[in-house]
Amino acid sequence: MTRDEIKLEVLDILSDIAPDEDLSQLKDEQSFREQMELDSMDFLDIVMELRKRHRIQIPEDDYVNLASMDSTVTYLEPLMKDIQRV
Amino acid sequence: MIRSASDDQRIVITGIGLTAPNGDNLADYRAALLAGKSGVEPYNIRYVGDTLAGVCHFNELKHQGRKDVRRGTRAGSISIYCAREAVADSGIDWEAIDRERVGVYIGLTEHGNVETENEVYEISQFNYDTKVWTHHHNPRTVANNPAGEITLNMGITGPHYTIGAACAAGNAGLIQGAQMLMLEECDFAIAGGVSESIRTFGIFAGFASQGALASNADPTKASRPFDRARNGIVVSEGGCIYTLERYSDATKRGAKIYGELVGWSMTSDATDFVLPNPTQQARCMNQALKRAGLNAEDVDIVSTHATATPSGDIQECIALRTVFGNSKRTHINNTKSFIGHAMGAAGSLELAGNLPSFQDNVCHATINVDDLDPECDLPGLVLNEPRETQGIEYILNNSFGMLGINSAVIIKRV
Numbered sequence: 001m002t003r004d005e006i007k008l009e010v011l012d013i014l015s016d017i018a019p020d021e022d023l024s025q026l027k028d029e030q031s032f033r034e035q036m037e038l039d040s041m042d043f044l045d046i047v048m049e050l051r052k053r054h055r056i057q058i059p060e061d062d063y064v065n066l067a068s069m070d071s072t073v074t075y076l077e078p079l080m081k082d083i084q085r086v
Numbered sequence: 087m088i089r090s091a092s093d094d095q096r097i098v099i100t101g102i103g104l105t106a107p108n109g110d111n112l113a114d115y116r117a118a119l120l121a122g123k124s125g126v127e128p129y130n131i132r133y134v135g136d137t138l139a140g141v142c143h144f145n146e147l148k149h150q151g152r153k154d155v156r157r158g159t160r161a162g163s164i165s166i167y168c169a170r171e172a173v174a175d176s177g178i179d180w181e182a183i184d185r186e187r188v189g190v191y192i193g194l195t196e197h198g199n200v201e202t203e204n205e206v207y208e209i210s211q212f213n214y215d216t217k218v219w220t221h222h223h224n225p226r227t228v229a230n231n232p233a234g235e236i237t238l239n240m241g242i243t244g245p246h247y248t249i250g251a252a253c254a255a256g257n258a259g260l261i262q263g264a265q266m267l268m269l270e271e272c273d274f275a276i277a278g279g280v281s282e283s284i285r286t287f288g289i290f291a292g293f294a295s296q297g298a299l300a301s302n303a304d305p306t307k308a309s310r311p312f313d314r315a316r317n318g319i320v321v322s323e324g325g326c327i328y329t330l331e332r333y334s335d336a337t338k339r340g341a342k343i344y345g346e347l348v349g350w351s352m353t354s355d356a357t358d359f360v361l362p363n364p365t366q367q368a369r370c371m372n373q374a375l376k377r378a379g380l381n382a383e384d385v386d387i388v389s390t391h392a393t394a395t396p397s398g399d400i401q402e403c404i405a406l407r408t409v410f411g412n413s414k415r416t417h418i419n420n421t422k423s424f425i426g427h428a429m430g431a432a433g434s435l436e437l438a439g440n441l442p443s444f445q446d447n448v449c450h451a452t453i454n455v456d457d458l459d460p461e462c463d464l465p466g467l468v469l470n471e472p473r474e475t476q477g478i479e480y481i482l483n484n485s486f487g488m489l490g491i492n493s494a495v496i497i498k499r500v
Contacts, residue, residue, distance in 0.1 A: 016156075017156075018153055019152035019153055019156065020151045020152050020153050037153075044221045048218065048220065052212070052218050057217075
């Protein structure tokens, strides 16, 4: 997946986890938590969805990389470069 | 004796919120019961396949966001809907109430089976890799979940817990709420029963293995207590939650009062996991009458528990004949014939269906009795058509469950 495809994938996951949020105005460089009502269980949902959909295992120490869209995509890019977006 | 109690020891119903397979508020539900309208429909569930069930169609998003619905449980959503509707119906000033003094007491037949089955199925799609087992599992399956979801949704900081009481749970929740008000553990109780049981295949498969799952070509005819052709239980979901207050508090704020809890009893059979015990059921009803200071002939309506199993109906009828066999005044009906068996919600829903009779003086019927089983031929049985009465003063509501748990509550018109 390209960076743009990874972003689309993360947006898709976020729309499942936070279905009442408007994601159209989400700023890539700003943290998710500043822009959405997300708690620790929601972040675990992101980790779980990546695991289920793409078999990506994210160690707990790396959760910090999921703070914003930019940091998430940067973190996922090497892990998802060989995965095709369906 | 409750009837001689002081006004701050008298407990009254001031609000009702419910969802049943044939109505999502008391007015619609009552209208369906008087019109003979069943809520049973075709239903399909994983592994079991095509069957029948009572399905509720209330709008979950009326009182919850989509995220909270997704995170929580069906029982939680049913509870929130019913609790919010009951509080609105009570007319209490919810913004002004001291929420530290609100107690939440919800009866359940079971909880957690739905969520556990879903997760087991989910990991089966991943070769049983437990790493994809959801982190939401534990908060969804703790036994207090439905009551806890109410407190989260409504900002209640008083006590909350559920009462596990098999199919006597609806009455048990109501009794618990009354007792906590009498003990001054709270000043406003949100109490009743809920069930999400149609979302677990296990309950259908279990009743089928037991030879106790109803089937019928016409879903609306499937739940038929007291009829010779009855062949088992229609499993339903639902909820009915009451707001309870002390009579002194309710009258002080000018609340409308649906009725007063003047008697109740809970007993155990101590005889069998599944088979009912009519001696203990009769004792339960007699204890409730004694607490209320009543005789059997004072009761205008007995709302029966009968689930349409061949033996269970007969056993309850033996108990009813023992207690009410000589009463010329008592009408007997059954609400499961309309809505199926709503498990943890059954007791509270069946009571609610009868409460409007205090105003309209009509006893709704037991429908689907085309060929009355002679062993269920009780005096006062109201069959197929509602019956006008000379006035309703007292209703006794039975609810019994597995492991030999019996409950009866008596409500007085106020």
